Amino acid sequence: NAGVMQNPRHLVRRRGQEARLRCSPMKGHSHVYWYRQLPEEGLKFMVYLQKENIIDESGMPKERFSAEFPKEGPSILRIQQVVRGDSAAYFCASSPFQNEKLFFGSGTQLSVL
Amino acid sequence: AQTVTQSQPEMSVQEAETVTLSCTYDTSESDYYLFWYKQPPSRQMILVIRQEAYKQQNATENRFSVNFQKAAKSFSLKISDSQLGDAAMYFCAYLNTGANSKLTFGKGITLSVRP
Numbered sequence: 001n002a003g004v005m006q007n008p009r010h011l012v013r014r015r016g017q018e019a020r021l022r023c024s025p026m027k028g029h030s031h032v033y034w035y036r037q038l039p040e041e042g043l044k045f046m047v048y049l050q051k052e053n054i055i056d057e058s059g060m061p062k063e064r065f066s067a068e069f070p071k072e073g074p075s076i077l078r079i080q081q082v083v084r085g086d087s088a089a090y091f092c093a094s095s096p097f098q099n100e101k102l103f104f105g106s107g108t109q110l111s112v113l
Numbered sequence: 114a115q116t117v118t119q120s121q122p123e124m125s126v127q128e129a130e131t132v133t134l135s136c137t138y139d140t141s142e143s144d145y146y147l148f149w150y151k152q153p154p155s156r157q158m159i160l161v162i163r164q165e166a167y168k169q170q171n172a173t174e175n176r177f178s179v180n181f182q183k184a185a186k187s188f189s190l191k192i193s194d195s196q197l198g199d200a201a202m203y204f205c206a207y208l209n210t211g212a213n214s215k216l217t218f219g220k221g222i223t224l225s226v227r228p
Contacts, residue, residue: 040220104158
């Protein structure tokens with residue numbers, strides 16, 4: 001059973017471009033969480049999704065950020081018109097049930113030039 | 114809102130010695146989970162240990178154990194017989210059990226191991 005797969009591992013974008021980060025949860029996991037980690041900081045919650053539904057997006061910036069977890073395929077975190085402040089490591093985690101321990105991917109390091 | 118505090122930014126331990134990493138949290142809930150995650154330079158978040166708040170017994174995983182003091186809202190991690198591979202950032206995290214539960218992390222502590 002492969003772990004949580006995130007790609008790409010590194011993503012470089014210029015200001016104003018779009019960034020799309022992908023996350024394939026572990027097999028059998030229907031709960032997906034996205035976290036952002038700034039340098040020297042802990043992980044900050046962004047959004048919690050179940051298949052086709054956004055459950056909690058209280059940590060997501062209101063503009064330019066969106067997330068989806070379609071019935072088929074990976075979860076996508078999309079950042080439109082990126083700015084330098086979006087540079088961070090973005091982690092995805094999955095769990096089989098709510099309130100269960102989370103399994104994390106290796107993260108995507110986004111660098112905005 | 115729940116908060117998790119790790120007040121020590123860095124710690125160092127001699128190989129084979131024991132080290133304790135501190136964590137406190139704030140919550141009004143009575144049922145929750147607490148975790149320690151390890152993040153080596155590879156950036157992978159690795160679950161070290163988990164504690165259910167309703168359990169009085171402290172969790173143990175091989176060389177890793179916790180001291181869970183529910184009344185004091187303290188959750189420290191003890192690493193025994195430290196190894197070079199233990200060098201990493203360690204994050205304490207809290208998970209509420211209600212609807213829309215999500216992990217709340219502390220800022221982390223960098224642990225170095227001296228050979």
